[in-house]
Amino acid sequence: MDNSKTGSLPPPEDQIVEATMSPPTSQAGMSELRRLLFGEKLESLKPTTTVKAEAVSEVLAEAIAQSHAQYSKKLTQAAVPTVESAIQTSVETDINVLSEALFPIIGPATRKSVAAAIRNLTQSFNQGLEHSLSPQSFKWRWEARRTGRSFAEVVLLRTLVYQVEQVLLIHKETGLLLQQVVSEQAQSQDPDLVSAMLTAIQDFVQDSFNVQSGGSLDTLEVGEVNIWIEAGPQAVLACVIRGNAPQELRGQLQTTLEQIHRAYASPLKDFEGDQEAFGSSQTYLQDCLKAQFKTRGNGQKQRPTKLLIGLGCLTLLLGAWLGLRIKAGQQWQAYINQLEQEPGLVVIQQKRQGGKFKLSGLQDPLAQSPDALLAQTKLKPEQVTMRWEPYLSLDDAFTLKRWEAWLEPPDSVTLKLDPDQVLHLSGTAPVSWINFSQRLLAKGGEGLRDWNTEALIPQEQQQLKALQEQIEQRSILFSQGSTNIEAGQQATLQAQGEDLAEVMAIAQALDLEVGRITLAGYSDPKGDRKDNQDLSQARATTVQQALIQQGIPAPLLQTQALGENHQTTPENPQNRRVSISIELPELETQSPTPPAP
Amino acid sequence: MIQKKVCMVGSFATGKTSLVARFVKGIYSDKYQTTIGVKIDKKVVETGPQPMTLVLWDIYGEDEFQNIRMSYLRGAAGYFLVVDGTRRETLDIAIQLQAKVEAHIGPVPFIVMLNKCDLEENWEVTPGDIDDLQAKGWTVLKSSAKENVAVETAFSKLAEQMSRPQSNSIPWEAA
Known part of the structure; x- marks a missing residue:
C-alpha cells in the first residue's frame, strides 16, 4: 500500500525527468539543458572534444573493475580480440617473455599429464598380464580379434567394475563444499565436514612433505575405497570411488573440472560462502556419476552371463577331453585284453602316463606280433610305448608250433598234442626223417610229458x-x-x-x-x-x-x-x-x- | 545456504576444543586434531537474515613456537582468538597470533574469547588488559565452556559480523 501511494505522488523533479526523456524540441533548447545539468564540465564531455589521456588513466582501473562487476561478459568479449593480438604480438616480438611467464604453469601440467599417461600404461599392462591366462581371456581374445582392438584394451574394458559413490565440488581456498552428488546406494558422511577435512588433509600433506607448488594430493586409498582428488585453480573435485576405476576417469574428472571453471568463473572467484550459485553444477557432477553407473551396470549384467558362458565352454572342453580320454582308455583296455588272450604274450605292467600308454611284457618268438595287433586298433602307435622280453610259452598251441618248427615234418606227417602233453606223430615219412625226429625228441621233449611215434610209417x-x-x-x-x-x-x-x-x-x-x-x-x-x-x-x-x-x-x-x-x-x-x-x-x-x- | 569457514586459534589448553564441543556435536573424534593438527565441526547458526553454516576448524595450538599451520587458516571468513584467563601468557600469544593471522589472510572479523570465566577469581588476565584489547577495537567476550557461558553468543556474534559486507570486498580500496 505504501509503495502504491508513493508511486502515485508526483515527484518534485518530475519536469526535469520529462525534459531528459522526451526528444529535444530544438538544438538550442538541448544545449541550454546541457549547460544547466553539467555546467563547466560540459566541454570535456563533448564527443568532439579531445579526451585527455591523463583524465582517462585516472578512472580506467575503476571503470574496468566496475564494468567487470556489472557486465563481466561484455567486457571479456570486448577484450578478446585485443588480448589475442597482444599475445600474438608478444610472441612475434620476443618469445622468451611469454614462455618465461608460462613456464611455471606448463612444467607441472606437462609432468602431470606424462605421469597420468604412464600410470594408464602401467595399469593396462598389469591388467593384461593378470588376465592373459584366465579362462575369460580366450573370450576376450576373440572379442579383441573381432573388434580390432588390442587385447589389453578389451581386458581393461571388461574387468573394471567400480562405482563412483560421491562427487564433491569443493572451493579450493576455503575448503567449503560448493556442491555434491551421491549415488543412490552409497552412504555418505556430512559432505561439509568431509570436504573441509579433505582440504585440511591436502594442506597437511602439502605442508608436511614440502611438496613443490603445483603438486597436490591426488589419490587417497583406503581398502577398496579410493578418493580421487582433482584440483583446479579455484575448485577441487573429489570423487569417492569404490572398486577399481580406470585412469580414463581421471581424464573425465579433469574435463568436468575445467567445464565447471569455465561456467562458474566469476562465482568461484567471488565466493562468499553462498552455495546457491553452484546449484546448476549438479548436472556436471551427475555426469560423472552416471558414466560410472553405466560401466558398473554393464559389469553387473554381463558378469553372470560371462561366467556362465565361460563355465559352459569349460564344461564342454572338459567333457570333450574326458570323452576322448575315456575312449582312448577303453581302446587301450580292449587292446590289453586282446594281448592277454593271445597265446605267447604276457602283459606284466601297463599304465597311463599323461596322454601316453606304457606297457612291458613277455613275448614268445612264435606269438602274434603286438605291433600288428596294435595296428588293428584305433590307437596311434606314437601314443604307445611297449617293451617286450622274449620267453618260451608252455601253452599247448605253442609247444605244438615249436615242435612243428623244430621237426619240420613232411606234409604226410601229422603232429598232435593231447591234453596230457603227449605228442603223437602219425603218417608216412622217410626213414631218415623218422630217425631224425626220434633223436630230437629223445634229446629232451621241451614242453612234452611224453611222445609217440608208433603211428609213423617209413615211406x-x-x-x-x-x-x-x-x-x-x-x-x-x-x-x-x-x-x-x-x-x-x-x-x-x-x-x-x-x-x-x-x-x-x-x-x-x-x-x-x-x-x-x-x-x-x-x-x-x-x-x-x-x-x-x-x-x-x-x-x-x-x-x-x-x-x-x-x-x-x-x-x-x-x-x-x-x-x-x-x-x-x-x-x-x-x-x-x-x-x-x-x-x-x-x-x-x-x-x-x-x-x- | 551461506557457509563460512571459522577457525579456532589460541595457545595449548585454552579451551578451544571444549568451546566447539559445547557448541556442536561433530562426527570426527579428537584424535584427528593431534594427528594432522585440526579438527573440523559444523554448526548452523540461525541469526541474521538467513541461516548460516559455520564450518569450524579447531586448530591445534602449540605453546612453545606458536607455529600453527597457517595454511589451515586460508579462506577463513572469521576466527576466534581463545585465551585462558588463568594464564597471562596465553593472552600475549593470542595478540601475536592475531598479527600473524591478519598478515596471512587479511582483516577478517574475529572475537577474543577470554575463557574459563568460571575460575575468574584465579585469573591472571586483568580488567586493564581487557580494556587495552577493547581500545584496539577488538570484540572481547568472557566465556566458560564448562558452564556454557557466552558460547552461543560468541558464535552468533561472529556470524553476524561475517554476514556484514566486508570492507575488503573491493580490492582497490583495500590496496
Whole structure:
C-alpha cells in the first residue's frame, strides 16, 4: 500500500525527468539543458572534444573493475580480440617473455599429464598380464580379434567394475563444499565436514612433505575405497570411488573440472560462502556419476552371463577331453585284453602316463606280433610305448608250433598234442626223417610229458611193398612146349628187371640186404610129366639169365621148377609162365628212448 | 545456504576444543586434531537474515613456537582468538597470533574469547588488559565452556559480523 501511494505522488523533479526523456524540441533548447545539468564540465564531455589521456588513466582501473562487476561478459568479449593480438604480438616480438611467464604453469601440467599417461600404461599392462591366462581371456581374445582392438584394451574394458559413490565440488581456498552428488546406494558422511577435512588433509600433506607448488594430493586409498582428488585453480573435485576405476576417469574428472571453471568463473572467484550459485553444477557432477553407473551396470549384467558362458565352454572342453580320454582308455583296455588272450604274450605292467600308454611284457618268438595287433586298433602307435622280453610259452598251441618248427615234418606227417602233453606223430615219412625226429625228441621233449611215434610209417617200406606186389603179380609167358618167351612178353621181363633193380637200390640206400628172389617156372600138362618138369626148370633159368643180364646179382636169383602141378585153368597161357617172388628185408627204425618226464 | 569457514586459534589448553564441543556435536573424534593438527565441526547458526553454516576448524595450538599451520587458516571468513584467563601468557600469544593471522589472510572479523570465566577469581588476565584489547577495537567476550557461558553468543556474534559486507570486498580500496 505504501509503495502504491508513493508511486502515485508526483515527484518534485518530475519536469526535469520529462525534459531528459522526451526528444529535444530544438538544438538550442538541448544545449541550454546541457549547460544547466553539467555546467563547466560540459566541454570535456563533448564527443568532439579531445579526451585527455591523463583524465582517462585516472578512472580506467575503476571503470574496468566496475564494468567487470556489472557486465563481466561484455567486457571479456570486448577484450578478446585485443588480448589475442597482444599475445600474438608478444610472441612475434620476443618469445622468451611469454614462455618465461608460462613456464611455471606448463612444467607441472606437462609432468602431470606424462605421469597420468604412464600410470594408464602401467595399469593396462598389469591388467593384461593378470588376465592373459584366465579362462575369460580366450573370450576376450576373440572379442579383441573381432573388434580390432588390442587385447589389453578389451581386458581393461571388461574387468573394471567400480562405482563412483560421491562427487564433491569443493572451493579450493576455503575448503567449503560448493556442491555434491551421491549415488543412490552409497552412504555418505556430512559432505561439509568431509570436504573441509579433505582440504585440511591436502594442506597437511602439502605442508608436511614440502611438496613443490603445483603438486597436490591426488589419490587417497583406503581398502577398496579410493578418493580421487582433482584440483583446479579455484575448485577441487573429489570423487569417492569404490572398486577399481580406470585412469580414463581421471581424464573425465579433469574435463568436468575445467567445464565447471569455465561456467562458474566469476562465482568461484567471488565466493562468499553462498552455495546457491553452484546449484546448476549438479548436472556436471551427475555426469560423472552416471558414466560410472553405466560401466558398473554393464559389469553387473554381463558378469553372470560371462561366467556362465565361460563355465559352459569349460564344461564342454572338459567333457570333450574326458570323452576322448575315456575312449582312448577303453581302446587301450580292449587292446590289453586282446594281448592277454593271445597265446605267447604276457602283459606284466601297463599304465597311463599323461596322454601316453606304457606297457612291458613277455613275448614268445612264435606269438602274434603286438605291433600288428596294435595296428588293428584305433590307437596311434606314437601314443604307445611297449617293451617286450622274449620267453618260451608252455601253452599247448605253442609247444605244438615249436615242435612243428623244430621237426619240420613232411606234409604226410601229422603232429598232435593231447591234453596230457603227449605228442603223437602219425603218417608216412622217410626213414631218415623218422630217425631224425626220434633223436630230437629223445634229446629232451621241451614242453612234452611224453611222445609217440608208433603211428609213423617209413615211406621206403611202402615203396618196397608196392614194388614187391607189382613184381609178384606179373607173369612172364612162354610158347607152348618151348623155352622161348612169347611174343610181346619181352617188355614184362624188362619191367620185372627194372623193378627188381629199384628194390635193390632202395635196399642198398637203407643199408639193407634183400632176401632171396625166387623165379618159379611152370608148364602146361601136355606131354610127358618129366619133360614138363625140365621145361619149367629151363624156363626159370631163361628168366634168370635174362635178369642177370639186366644187372641183378646172380647169387640172389634162385630158380624153382614147379612142372605141371600148378595149373590155373585148362588151356590158360598162364600155365606156361615164370613168376617172381621176393623176400623183403625187415625194415626197422631206430628204437626211440622216451624222454624223462 | 551461506557457509563460512571459522577457525579456532589460541595457545595449548585454552579451551578451544571444549568451546566447539559445547557448541556442536561433530562426527570426527579428537584424535584427528593431534594427528594432522585440526579438527573440523559444523554448526548452523540461525541469526541474521538467513541461516548460516559455520564450518569450524579447531586448530591445534602449540605453546612453545606458536607455529600453527597457517595454511589451515586460508579462506577463513572469521576466527576466534581463545585465551585462558588463568594464564597471562596465553593472552600475549593470542595478540601475536592475531598479527600473524591478519598478515596471512587479511582483516577478517574475529572475537577474543577470554575463557574459563568460571575460575575468574584465579585469573591472571586483568580488567586493564581487557580494556587495552577493547581500545584496539577488538570484540572481547568472557566465556566458560564448562558452564556454557557466552558460547552461543560468541558464535552468533561472529556470524553476524561475517554476514556484514566486508570492507575488503573491493580490492582497490583495500590496496
